[in-house]
Amino acid sequence: MALTASTMLPLGTNAPDFHLPEVVSGETISLANFADKKALLVMFICRHCPFVKHVQKQLALLGEDYFTSDLGIVAISANDAKNYPDDAPESLKAMATELGLKFPLCYDETQETAKAYTAACTPDFFVFDSERKLVYRGQLDDSRPSNGKPVTGADLRAAIEAVLTDKPVPDEQNPSIGCNIKWKAGNAPSYFG
Numbered sequence: 001m002a003l004t005a006s007t008m009l010p011l012g013t014n015a016p017d018f019h020l021p022e023v024v025s026g027e028t029i030s031l032a033n034f035a036d037k038k039a040l041l042v043m044f045i046c047r048h049c050p051f052v053k054h055v056q057k058q059l060a061l062l063g064e065d066y067f068t069s070d071l072g073i074v075a076i077s078a079n080d081a082k083n084y085p086d087d088a089p090e091s092l093k094a095m096a097t098e099l100g101l102k103f104p105l106c107y108d109e110t111q112e113t114a115k116a117y118t119a120a121c122t123p124d125f126f127v128f129d130s131e132r133k134l135v136y137r138g139q140l141d142d143s144r145p146s147n148g149k150p151v152t153g154a155d156l157r158a159a160i161e162a163v164l165t166d167k168p169v170p171d172e173q174n175p176s177i178g179c180n181i182k183w184k185a186g187n188a189p190s191y192f193g
Helices: 050-065 089-099 112-116 154-164
Strands: 003-005 039-044 071-077 105-107 124-128 134-138 177-180
Touching: 039 154, 050 071, 050 089, 050 177, 071 154, 089 105, 124 154, 134 154
Parallel strands: 039 071, 071 105
Antiparallel strands: 003 177, 039 124, 124 134
């Protein structure tokens, strides 16, 4: 397990579009699916990573808490499924079902969407405003699998609430920490250490 931090994409960056299959329904999901939402949370997760497992109930709770709100949520897994079969679409579908996810979980087989977002770790979080400008990239909260702190989602939830209530999102943001995205051989982007 390689401990990896978010790349901290510059604030104000436009949300890159994508067209990815959703693992449960098979539907293609893109930014257009969230056009009517005031804010959008894009998160890169997977099934096997201990950091994602540590927070997965909070991720499912986020989906429940914001299901009828003006926040769109999409989760994306970009890991190399050949070498990490727990992160293959069928396994991700089982994860989505087990957790009762109320948001789409997509599979980025080419890893191009992960590269467009400069995603580096799982979990990695990006919040965009109504103009789809990046206003938050960083940690869910300061809980990690071994530090004994409770998983609250405090940092991410504060950013989401700020956007939804037209308040500024603090510029001081802490990077997410997790397992590195499992890039296919020869596919690791230049920003990835």
